[in-house]
Amino acid sequence: PLVSGKVLFEKANEYNFAIGAFNFNNMEFLKAILDAAEEEQAPVFIQTTESAIKYAGIEYLAGMVHAVKDKYSIPFALHLDHGKHVETILLAIRHGYTSVMIDYSDKSYEENLKVTKYVVSICAALGISVEAELGKLVSVEDEVVSREEVLVDPEQAKEFVDRTGIDALAPAIGTAHGAFKFKGEPKLDFERLKKVKELTGIALVLHGASGVYEEYVEKINKYGGDIKGAKGVPDEELKKAVELGINKVNTDTDLRLAFISKLRELMALEKKVIDPRKFLKPAMEEVKNIVKKRIRLYGSQGKA
Ligand SMILES: O=C(COP(=O)(O)O)NO
Ligand SMILES: [Ca+2]
Ligand code: NA
Ligand SMILES: [Zn+2]
Numbered sequence: 001p002l003v004s005g006k007v008l009f010e011k012a013n014e015y016n017f018a019i020g021a022f023n024f025n026n027m028e029f030l031k032a033i034l035d036a037a038e039e040e041q042a043p044v045f046i047q048t049t050e051s052a053i054k055y056a057g058i059e060y061l062a063g064m065v066h067a068v069k070d071k072y073s074i075p076f077a078l079h080l081d082h083g084k085h086v087e088t089i090l091l092a093i094r095h096g097y098t099s100v101m102i103d104y105s106d107k108s109y110e111e112n113l114k115v116t117k118y119v120v121s122i123c124a125a126l127g128i129s130v131e132a133e134l135g136k137l138v139s140v141e142d143e144v145v146s147r148e149e150v151l152v153d154p155e156q157a158k159e160f161v162d163r164t165g166i167d168a169l170a171p172a173i174g175t176a177h178g179a180f181k182f183k184g185e186p187k188l189d190f191e192r193l194k195k196v197k198e199l200t201g202i203a204l205v206l207h208g209a210s211g212v213y214e215e216y217v218e219k220i221n222k223y224g225g226d227i228k229g230a231k232g233v234p235d236e237e238l239k240k241a242v243e244l245g246i247n248k249v250n251t252d253t254d255l256r257l258a259f260i261s262k263l264r265e266l267m268a269l270e271k272k273v274i275d276p277r278k279f280l281k282p283a284m285e286e287v288k289n290i291v292k293k294r295i296r297l298y299g300s301q302g303k304a
Pocket of ligand 4: 082177207208250
């Protein structure tokens with residue numbers, strides 16, 4: 001059933017595992033994610049960004065979720081990912097979202113604090129969980145920016161959590177969105193993550209966490225794509241981040257790579273097909289497979 005993100009954050013934080021937060025913007029991805037989670041008996045966050053809402057319309061996205069919510073035995077939250085505008089937060093609440101992220105990490109600390117407090121005051125009354133972010137999601141290649149400038153400051157995180165009352169915090173520790181996370185070797189600031197957990201004790205969220213697996217990158221390049229140099233967070237690093245206190249792992253790029261690699265392959269090989277379902281169904285299966293793999297990596301299988 002559809003539940004508040006609060007119960008998911010609390011359980012993952014208490015039992016020290018992570019819950020997958022998988023992005024969707026259409027029926028195929030939504031069905032693949034929920035079917036995978038049901039088969040793994042794992043709780044999940046299903047989440048939409050503001051651009052997903054622009055693409056499909058919130059009525060379609062929220063409507064599909066509410067239509068199927070009682071078909072699944074696992075608890076799952078419908079989460080607004082990277083809510084950059086309070087208006088979007090309010091729209092999501094009106095459409096039955098059960099968790100929201102207010103992302104003011106690109107604004108001043110004071111601005112982030114003020115708006116986050118306001119969102120918490122609304123959501124707390126409604127039993128809706130609130131996630132916020134501190135620091136910037138940019139891959140920290142030393143020559144580009146100094147780590148201090150962009151990564152989360154653990155002391156500041158402590159004050160931010162105490163003054164806002166958020167349910168979960170996304171601390172920037174060196175990851176970045178998309179398929180090109182690192183130029184050199186992947187580098188997550190585990191010391192910083194450890195300090196944030198010790199000081200705040202709350203549920204933590206890792207953004208830009210996709211693994212960007214070689215098999216999908218190669219397949220995309222083989223069948224007409226060109227994403228050479230794509231690199232993500234290695235499984236071992238991800239596991240270490242979960243051990244150090246990450247409780248929600250945002251996963252978007254891995255699902256895209258799985259879907260597109262299968263789509264490109266079939267588009268290249270099946271020259272007589274004109275029924276989209278002949279391509280979309282196998283592509284959905286690929287998404288389901290990668291979601292199951294990531295659920296197991298996060299340690300949340302069987303934790304429904
Ligand atoms: O942080 C993410 C997704 O990150 P990836 O691009 O690594 O899947 N969504 O909010
Ligand atoms: Ca951000
Ligand atoms: Na989020
Ligand atoms: Zn993100």
